[in-house]
Amino acid sequence: MLLKMHGKLTAAAIGEKLGTTGEAARQQLARLERDGLTLASSEPSGVGRPTRLWKLTAAGHARFPDTHAALTVQILDSVRTLLGEAALDRIIARREDETRTHYKAAMAGRFGLKDRVAALAELRSAEGYMAGWRETGDGGVMLVENHCPICAAAASCQGFCRAELSVFRDVLGPDASVERTEHLINGGSRCSYIIREANA
Numbered sequence: 001m002l003l004k005m006h007g008k009l010t011a012a013a014i015g016e017k018l019g020t021t022g023e024a025a026r027q028q029l030a031r032l033e034r035d036g037l038t039l040a041s042s043e044p045s046g047v048g049r050p051t052r053l054w055k056l057t058a059a060g061h062a063r064f065p066d067t068h069a070a071l072t073v074q075i076l077d078s079v080r081t082l083l084g085e086a087a088l089d090r091i092i093a094r095r096e097d098e099t100r101t102h103y104k105a106a107m108a109g110r111f112g113l114k115d116r117v118a119a120l121a122e123l124r125s126a127e128g129y130m131a132g133w134r135e136t137g138d139g140g141v142m143l144v145e146n147h148c149p150i151c152a153a154a155a156s157c158q159g160f161c162r163a164e165l166s167v168f169r170d171v172l173g174p175d176a177s178v179e180r181t182e183h184l185i186n187g188g189s190r191c192s193y194i195i196r197e198a199n200a
Contacts, residue, residue: 003038004064005130005146007182007189008053029054037063055189061151069152076156089159096163103171116172117141117195140196143168148184148191155185168193175199 002014011029012022032038037060042050079088103123110119117133121143124131128149136142154160161183169178177198182188 003054003056003060003189005132007144007146007192008041008055010051010053014054032060036060061147061184064147072150072153073156076153080157088157092157092159092163095160096167099163100167100170103167107171113172113176113195113197114141116176117143120168120171136194140194142181143193143195145184145191151184158185161185 002017003009009017010022011026014029015022015025018025029038029040033040036057038054039057040052040054042052045051076088079091103120106123107116107119110116114133114135121131121133124143124145128147130146131144132146133141133143148154150160165178165180169176172178172195175198177196179194180191181194182190182192184191
């Protein structure tokens with residue numbers, strides 16, 4: 001759950017969050033690695049040894065609910081086969097329009113970039129994305145989605161991810177710049193977005 005919620009973490013950080021030692025956390029992570037659920041990588045950290053960071057593998061992510069994944073993929077494949085790619089695009093566009101309308105209504109009375117990103121995170125969490133946000137320290141805001149309840153559908157049809165990004169840009173307004181910096185479908189441990197004032 002910690003890796004799902006926070007992305008890559010060191011064993012020491014996990015141990016601290018769990019109220020135990022880094023070594024105890026490392027032993028548990030190694031066990032999960034043997035089961036194919038976690039993976040460690042080394043990243044440069046300035047002077048000294050590289051930092052060893054742990055993340056979930058695809059199998060680890062699969063331990064979290066993916067609502068009716070197999071059925072959804074089967075239906076998408078059937079639409080594509082029977083009705084063509086254009087019909088699938090229309091279905092995605094319809095979902096995009098409905099989502100945009102719902103989000104814009106929920107954003108009423110939310111002003112300022114941070115307030116609107118906070119509202120978007122609330123909306124996404126209510127839909128199962130386990131979303132959160134934080135300031136980046138350089139005037140921007142990071143929106144993070146730790147889970148994708150439609151991951152199987154998105155992997156089958158990238159149109160869902162394109163539509164999601166379009167909705168975010170629309171509901172955050174013309175003064176906001178939205179850039180996806182980490183993408184679960186492309187091997188990321190989660191989906192992350194950097195959001196800034198467009199004129200910043």
